[in-house]
Amino acid sequence: MSTSTSTFARNASTESTGWWRNAVIYQVYPRSFADGNGDGTGDLAGVRSRLPYLASLGVDAIWFTPWYSSPLADGGYDVADYRAIDPAFGTLEEAESLIAEAAALGIRTIVDIVPNHVSDRHEWFRAALAAEPGSPERQRFWFHPGRGEDGAEPPTEWVSSFSGGTWTRTANADGTPGEWYLHLFAPQQPDLNWNHPDVRREHEDVLRFWFDRGVAGIRIDSATMPVKDPSFPALVGEQRPGEHPFVDRDELHDIYRGWRAVADSYDEPRMLVGEIWLADQQRFARYLRPDEMHTAFNFDFMMRPWEPAQLRASIQSTVEAHRPVGAPPTWTLSNHDVTRPVTRFGREDSSFGFAARRFGIPTDLATGRRRARAAALLTGALPGSLYLYQGDELGLPEVEDLPLGALQDPMHFRSEGVDPGRDGCRVPLPWTADGSSFGFGDGGSWLPQPAGWGEYSVSSQEDDPGSMLSLYRAMLSLRRVEPALRGEAFDWLDSADGVLAFRRGEDLVCLVNLGPTPIPLPPHTSVLLASGDLDGELLPTDTAVWLRSR
Known part of the structure; x- marks a missing residue:
């Protein structure tokens, strides 16, 4: 099999407009990257102070998980106001300064947009709760009467992505039980009704708001889930393509064509990358047609075990899925939802799956570290763009012994403690070998760091030619200068x-x-x-x- 450069040819032909085709994009989880004001929570001041580190690492862009105003019921993916930075992270002015300062170092900025839902503190949802059933305010969401006697049963038996049910009952103004509202994730994340023109108009305005401030692209969270079947059918057996009641519905594509039109309206077109969890590669590729998204995350590769036939099959199918639509593949080993590679690759079953994640799975960190280093060079050599989650360049392991009282992830609580949740890959980064929070900040850290965290720190690895950090720096430097790695053959x-x-x-x-x-x-x-x-x-x-x- 041979894939030539022309295979991936598309509208964008210049380095400026096509930068995303083979970029190295570094994911910043703001709470855990660096704390600039000493309150124990990472913030924009901390990121600004570490921009030289990111430049020396050799990344082309940074992707921020949500930094917007939020109650943080789900790590910021419950957005209360897209036009405001959460006070824990800083201000809108600081975000604008960060975007400009990063650009001056040759680093573009990507922000996260969450179209499926908002926070229950969002002004739209507060207005909907205060309004009567059937009111215009409620039409922006999915309010529905319950089933059974007195509407006491939820409208469907759908299961949440975070375990448990997908409906929460409201109370009427007189205190009596009222309608139910849909939330495919946590109850604090009510789903939006994308059949409503306000919802579509508002999101396109939000795109323009951030593009006007210099943002180079957006990452679209849970991109296959915003559109729902308004008849709310039961989930029974296998669903035919496009007929699942809330995943990968055909109406989504018109929404993303509208977003692409907004992105293309700028002198330097902005980039769209989707979070698309789909096993069907043909359905996956439909989101990457020339008038929709530019790229999409490749979760198939990330979920495969450390096994040659499995990895080769994933690489092959990924390249083949992207070929007809001319989009570049993306590669990543982890993100803020996934067990760290050093830990995952040291397990007997080194694949990743949410359903199989449990406490107490043995791991051999020496084996995991060796494989994670090899996996870094494997993904770094493949054609397309590379996503790097903060701390993977340091070889951080999953923190699997966090005190139960410190856990915050709703996946843990809604699974009634069966799922350890995602906090273990979100522990704040170590920058120095010692100190109260290993250089993360002057006031501790919002999740406790292990006692030996300093051995993984930037300062401990910086001058060690055999360190994980040195390996990543060397790899990214070669990607930047080697024509074969900058191309797509x-x-x-x-x-x-x-x-x-x-x-x-x-x-x-x-x-x-x-x-x-x-x-x-x-x-x-x-x-x-x-x-x-x-x-x-x-x-x-x-x-x-x-x-x-x-």
């Missing part, structure tokens, strides 16, 4: 069992040994980068290498 090479081998461009070869024994390196003129020490001319197990082939 890609060919599989013949290889031994247990080995992934492919060529980029004319003369760069990536090999990853996932087998149990070392393998000989193919003929080459030089070694550009290796994830671990080579054994002479042998590539050890769980190790990746980039070679100059001629």
Whole structure:
């Protein structure tokens, strides 16, 4: 199989307008990145102080998870006001300064938009609760009478993405039980009714609000879920494509065409990237048609185990899914919802799935670290854009022994404690080897950091050529200067069992040994980068290498 540069050709042809095609995009979870005012919570002042670090790392853009005004019932994904920065993070003026300062360092900014729902503190929902059933205020959401005697049963038996039910009952003005409202996530996140013109108009205005402030793109949260079947059918058996009552409905595409028109109206067109969890690759690709999104997150790769046939199949299917629509693939090893790679790759089952996540799963961190280093070079060598979650460049493990009293993620509580939740990958970053919060800030940290966190810190790794940080810096530097890695040509090479081998461009070869024994390196003129020490001319197990082939 060969994929030529022309395969991915599209409207954007210049470095400026097509920057996202092979960009390295660094995900910032603001609460946990850096604390500038010493209150224990990460903020925009902290990010601004660390922009030189991001520039030295070699990233092209930073993606912020929601920084808007929010009660933080779900880490900011319950937005109360899209035009205001949450006071815990700073001010709108600080956000504008951050965008400009990052741009001056050659780093673009991407922000998160959450179209499926808002916070129950949003002015629209407060007005809806205060209004009568059937009122215009309630039409922007999904209010519905209950089933059974006195409407005491929820309208459907749909299950929330956070476990539990998807409906919460309201109270009428006189205190009697009232209608129910839909929330596919937590009760504090009421779903919007995208059949209402106000909802569509408001979101397009929000896009313009941030694009006008210099934001280069948006990430669309839960992008397959905003549109609902208003008949609220029961979920029974397999759903035919496009017929699920609240996932991947065909009406979504008209919404995103409208968003694309807004993005394209700027002198430097803005970028749209979708969070699209779909197993059907053909349905996935429909979101990437030339008048919809530019790219979408590749969750299939992230969920595969450390197994050569599985990873190759994921890479192959990903490239093939993107080819017909001319969109570049994206690659990532984790994000703020997923078990850290160092921990995940050290487990007997190294795949990721929300349903299988439990407390107390054994892991071998030495094996996980070795594989995470190899996985970094594997994803860094693939065509398309690369997403890097904060702290993965430091090799941070999942923090699996957080005190129960410290946990905040609704996934933990709504599963009645079965799911450990996502707090373990959100523990604040260590910047220095010691100090009360390892350089995160002067006032502790909102989630407790482990006692040995300082060994992973930036200061501990900065001058160590064998550190994870040094590996990432070297990899991203090569991505920036190597024409083969900045381009999009890609060919599989013949290889031994247990080995992934492919060529980029004319003369760069990536090999990853996932087998149990070392393998000989193919003929080459030089070694550009290796994830671990080579054994002479042998590539050890769980190790990746980039070679100059001629």
